[in-house]
Amino acid sequence: MDVSTAIETRRAIKQFDANHKLSEREIETLMSLALFSPTAFNIQHWRFVLVRDPQLREAIRAVSWMQSQITEASLLVVICADVNAWEKDPDRYWKNASDEVREGIVSAIGEYYRGRPQTQRDEAMRSCGIAAQTLMLAAKQMGYDSCPMDLSDFNEVEKLIRLPEGHVIAMFVAIGKGIREPWPRAGQLPLDEVVLTNHF
Numbered sequence: 001m002d003v004s005t006a007i008e009t010r011r012a013i014k015q016f017d018a019n020h021k022l023s024e025r026e027i028e029t030l031m032s033l034a035l036f037s038p039t040a041f042n043i044q045h046w047r048f049v050l051v052r053d054p055q056l057r058e059a060i061r062a063v064s065w066m067q068s069q070i071t072e073a074s075l076l077v078v079i080c081a082d083v084n085a086w087e088k089d090p091d092r093y094w095k096n097a098s099d100e101v102r103e104g105i106v107s108a109i110g111e112y113y114r115g116r117p118q119t120q121r122d123e124a125m126r127s128c129g130i131a132a133q134t135l136m137l138a139a140k141q142m143g144y145d146s147c148p149m150d151l152s153d154f155n156e157v158e159k160l161i162r163l164p165e166g167h168v169i170a171m172f173v174a175i176g177k178g179i180r181e182p183w184p185r186a187g188q189l190p191l192d193e194v195v196l197t198n199h200f
Helices: 003-009 024-034 054-062 090-094 099-113 117-141 154-160
Strands: 046-051 075-082 145-149 167-176
Touching (some): 003 117, 024 117, 046 117, 054 075, 054 154, 075 117, 090 099
Antiparallel strands (some): 145 167
């Protein structure tokens, strides 16, 4: 499947075949592709929690508006962000670069993030959003459906997945075999309303 087709045919699917299982190889392929997602300064803020325990899924569903895809999808990914990743041995993000490039980028990382907690969080959340789209398009190319999700009490989910301090939950992505067609597209805004040139 080409990229344009994956983009055009990817839809948020709510009903999944609860009996279908992704193979370990398929899961590894999906997650390996997610790691190609771009991040600011190559910091790779994302952390992907693959929720496999059925009881844990039920507990997450209970604090997430009882959305069925949480328990029925083959794979539930809780996409989190380490907002402090920028200061955790940042040389490793540029280990394959020349000394000059690495030193310049690592210095810039410190200058950009130090003392700016909102920037740290915003950048990490943007990175998670990009990774979520990568996951969904990769799943579509592999013949699977997906659903980006929120509508959850993330404070409760943090406890359930034992989220470490300095991390935030961005969203969930449910992936599996859809068993119903999506609703017709509800209505796309026209290009001339959402695409502007130079300024509003």
